[in-house]
Amino acid sequence: GAVVSQHPSRVICKSGTSVKIECRSLDFQATTMFWYRQFPKQSLMLMATSNEGSKATYEQGVEKDKFLINHASLTLSTLTVTSAHPEDSSFYICSARDRSRGGGSGELFFGEGSRLTVL
Amino acid sequence: AQSVTQLGSHVSVSEGALVLLRCNYSSSVPPYLFWYVQYPNQGLQLLLKYTTGATLVKGINGFEAEFKKSETSFHLTKPSAHMSDAAEYFCAVSGLSGNTPLVFGKGTRLSVIA
Numbered sequence: 001g002a003v004v005s006q007h008p009s010r011v012i013c014k015s016g017t018s019v020k021i022e023c024r025s026l027d028f029q030a031t032t033m034f035w036y037r038q039f040p041k042q043s044l045m046l047m048a049t050s051n052e053g054s055k056a057t058y059e060q061g062v063e064k065d066k067f068l069i070n071h072a073s074l075t076l077s078t079l080t081v082t083s084a085h086p087e088d089s090s091f092y093i094c095s096a097r098d099r100s101r102g103g104g105s106g107e108l109f110f111g112e113g114s115r116l117t118v119l
Numbered sequence: 120a121q122s123v124t125q126l127g128s129h130v131s132v133s134e135g136a137l138v139l140l141r142c143n144y145s146s147s148v149p150p151y152l153f154w155y156v157q158y159p160n161q162g163l164q165l166l167l168k169y170t171t172g173a174t175l176v177k178g179i180n181g182f183e184a185e186f187k188k189s190e191t192s193f194h195l196t197k198p199s200a201h202m203s204d205a206a207e208y209f210c211a212v213s214g215l216s217g218n219t220p221l222v223f224g225k226g227t228r229l230s231v232i233a
Contacts (some may be wrong), residue, residue: 006162034220043209043225044163051216080230093162107153108221110162 002028003113004096013084014119021079021114023094029074030096035067035107038091047092050077074099084118091115121146121212125224133232138197140218140227142184142210145191151213152193153221156206169193180204188189205231 003026013019023033031052038043048069049057056069066088068080077096081088092115095108126141144150151170155163167178174186184195193210207228211221 004162032218041228046220046221046222049220051218061139083161092161095163107165107168108163109154112162115160 001108002026002096002098004094004109004111006094006114006115010115012117012119015085016045016083018080018082019084019116021081021092021094021116022070023077023079023096024107024114025075025096025098025113026111028096028098028100030077031074031099032070033077033094035069035077035079036093036095036111037091040091044093047079081116084116086118089116089118121214122124122151123210123212123222123224124165125208125210125227127227128225129228129230131230131232132200134202135199137197138200138204140195140208140210140229142193142195142224143191144193144210144212145202146212146214148214149214152184152186153211153213154178154182154193154195154212155209155223157209159205166195166208200229200231202231202233205229 005024007022033050033082036046038044047062050069052071058064058117069078094111121221122145124143153168154166159164167176169176169186177183182197207226210224
């Protein structure tokens with residue numbers, strides 16, 4: 001099956017620093033990638049939709065200046081948490097849909113997730 | 120707008136017993152429906168999905184789900200629970216476009232008792 005690789009899996013940083021999380025589709029091209037955030041024992045909340053070569057679309061309430069998303073190629077999207085604070089600590093998960101599989105019927109392939117801890 | 124409701128945040132069954140995880144959806148268009156499983160500190164793995172055609176869908180690890188349009192439901196079942204089934208299960212709905220994200224339910228944590 002299709003593989004989405006997410007790196008790093010765990011990161012601990014000091015308050016005020018920036019952290020970059022990478023999401024790669026290894027064996028397929030993804031024109032669209034989605035970034036989710038998951039709080040402990042809760043569901044996945046969509047943060048933004050990342051389209052290759054264009055600006056990301058952010059969900060209401062998500063600060064686009066804090067969560068910078070770049071989708072420079074068909075296989076790579078990055079999420080940068082800028083000036084991180086303890087309340088940004090969370091589990092971030094990226095996902096991608098294979099562009100060769102039609103429409104919304106295609107499953108989303110998920111990365112392994114990145115656990116961010118801000119001290 | 121689409122939404123998913125998972126009834127029961129926590130379900131506990133004995134090993135070998137029937138597993139039933141409930142999911143109801145709301146969608147203004149014909150939905151695509153999914154069940155995903157998540158193990159601790161990991162991403163999500165697809166169990167099964169319904170797009171069109173047969174309403175009874177079989178997935179991995181012995182799970183299956185039935186799409187019932189009249190009840191707007193997509194419940195997940197497994198005849199006999201195994202210890203390794205203990206995990207978090209998410210039901211999700213998607214629209215028609217490839218740019219449409221999945222909308223997830225709140226999840227149901229399945230515990231399997233020996």
